[in-house]
Amino acid sequence: MARRRHHYKRRTKGPAHEIDVTTFLNLMVVLVPFLLITAVFSRLTIVELNLPSSAGGATSADQGFRPEVVVRAETIEITNGSQVIAAIPKVDDEYDLDTLQDMMISLKKEYPEQDSASVLMERMIPYDYLIQVMDVVRSVEIAVEGGEEDEYELYALFTEISVGDAP
Numbered sequence: 001m002a003r004r005r006h007h008y009k010r011r012t013k014g015p016a017h018e019i020d021v022t023t024f025l026n027l028m029v030v031l032v033p034f035l036l037i038t039a040v041f042s043r044l045t046i047v048e049l050n051l052p053s054s055a056g057g058a059t060s061a062d063q064g065f066r067p068e069v070v071v072r073a074e075t076i077e078i079t080n081g082s083q084v085i086a087a088i089p090k091v092d093d094e095y096d097l098d099t100l101q102d103m104m105i106s107l108k109k110e111y112p113e114q115d116s117a118s119v120l121m122e123r124m125i126p127y128d129y130l131i132q133v134m135d136v137v138r139s140v141e142i143a144v145e146g147g148e149e150d151e152y153e154l155y156a157l158f159t160e161i162s163v164g165d166a167p
Contacts, residue, residue: 117158
């Protein structure tokens with residue numbers, strides 16, 4: 001029995017085991033600067049959109065002109081709600097966004113007080129085209145006169161955009 005007690009006392013008298021946190025600290029030294037650097041470069045942009053209501057109420061006649069850009073499988077149509085003003089066909093199987101931009105600039109010059117427009121899409125058209133058309137309808141980059149080659153200013157066209165399904 002004496003041996004057993006001696007062995008027991010020997011286990012309890014030894015140095016306490018310490019937790020080695022060196023690996024964890026090495027991970028933190030690398031991870032924290034990485035997260036701080038990537039947090040600086042991430043940016044969130046929010047565009048407020050007006051979605052059509054399910055009630056589908058009638059629009060008043062005194063609202064004036066409101067452009068509608070209808071993206072179809074083969075063309076982009078610009079309408080005033082009741083009749084087609086222009087139809088822009090695809091060029092080389094891509095939508096002609098430059099012509100659309102020129103048309104939107106001329107409409108803004110004709111109706112400078114109008115800030116709202118609608119972008120209507122047919123089904124099965126890729127989401128990327130919705131974003132590209134919305135960008136063209138919302139604003140335009142125009143080269144600065146007398147400035148450098150790559151110097152552009154951003155001009156707002158129709159900033160209040162409603163999105164919906166094409167009729």
